[in-house]
Amino acid sequence: MPKQRLSVVVTRRLPEAVETRLSELFDVRLRDDDSPMTREQLSAAMKDADVLVSTLSDKIDANMIAQAGERLKLIANYGAGVDHIDVASARQRGVLVSNTPGVSADDTADMALALILGVTRRVSEGVQRMQSGEWDGWAPTTLLGGRVSGKRLGILGMGRIGTAVARRAHACGMQIHYHNRRRLRPEIEEQYEATYWESLDQMLARMDVVSVNCPHTPSTFHLLNARRLKLMKPSAVIINTSRGEVIDENAMVRALKTGALAGAGLDVYEHGHEVHPDLRGVPNVVLMPHMGSATVEGRIEMGEKVLINIKTFDDGHRPPDLVVPAML
Structure with a gap:
């Protein structure tokens, strides 16, 4: 019996090449527009997904993590900074957090x-x-x-x-x-x-x-x-x-x-x-409108890191870009 594909929710529009590859590998839910998710939408996504692909516009605090569903096991952040995520609360709940360092x-x-x-x-x-x-x-x-x-x-x-x-x-x-x-x-x-x-x-x-x-x-x-x-x-x-x-x-x-x-x-x-x-x-x-990392090459490389982190996790291994509270 084939292995069930991970349920992955992406909170923002990503480069087309990244979205295509995510769709090929996982049961992915993409955004139709590029507006940030509301708090209610974000909470709903965290209740029924195995993996959340977040961005810096998503404020994921301790209360939101406490209400997440039992399925959620990984927050694969699209970006190096994770100060918008309560990493300590996530780890206490058994949710891993990864990021995309060194790309931008x-x-x-x-x-x-x-x-x-x-x-x-x-x-x-x-x-x-x-x-x-x-x-x-x-x-x-x-x-x-x-x-x-x-x-x-x-x-x-x-x-x-x-x-x-x-x-x-x-x-x-x-x-x-x-x-x-x-x-x-x-x-x-x-x-x-x-x-x-x-x-x-x-x-x-x-x-x-x-x-x-x-x-x-x-x-x-x-x-x-x-x-x-x-x-x-x-x-x-x-x-x-x-x-x-x-x-x-x-x-x-x-x-x-x-x-x-x-x-x-x-x-x-x-x-x-x-x-x-x-x-x-x-x-x-x-x-400037926060465009320091806004190059086509950089954003695709960030997506590739997200893909590797999720795929490694799906294969039963530690994501290579795992974030731990001691790093912060």
Whole structure:
């Protein structure tokens, strides 16, 4: 008798190639549109599926996990970040959680570098001037930005993405500095001529650009709070392609409005897709719609990792990208 196929529910639309392969391997239920599931829809899906393929737009808390059906055994997250899932509660309930690490490092680092250049070279202001028809020709003092070569870049979180940012910035002539829970191996520091700062406060006070590349955990929530933002130079720029919750957004807005910070390039926001109204239309702020990992290649690779995690689980083995609370 053939083995019964796993029941898999996918909460968002995925690249067509990924959805096709999921349909070939499993009894899969796909989304007809690309809107996030409501809490009620998500709860219903968790009651009758063996596997839930979630995304960062799905807030899966302890209460929702407690009400999940007995069939649910794996939450295969489509994405590396899992701060939207109560992993500890899932494990207590006997539900495994997997993710897709290491796929989007280069794509997100590309976006970080784009934001560094976009803010320091005032790219969005130039684009806006051209699109509005305001440009009346070249002038020696128009839209003067800053040269990135020689500037000090402070990387907050030198993991896969932070290291990829360092690689790109070093090639642009920037001086690499970083703050991490653990110091990197000497050969990595030597490769990027990187300076390690044990004190985040001391690093922030000396940087021209700060790039946030650490995950959101209880210990990193508002890591860049009002006090730390005040340590930064008025000429400094802050870049965030990681998680919005790492920065106290209200404090950052005040610093930008008062001139205590020179600019910001943001791909993520403290309250998800709700952007602080005072960030919109500000000349020295470049806003992106959380598209750091938005490449065709990256999103398909993420899907392939999801497929491998589910198939390995279905074969009775530990998913290769299993997330455990001790990792968080």
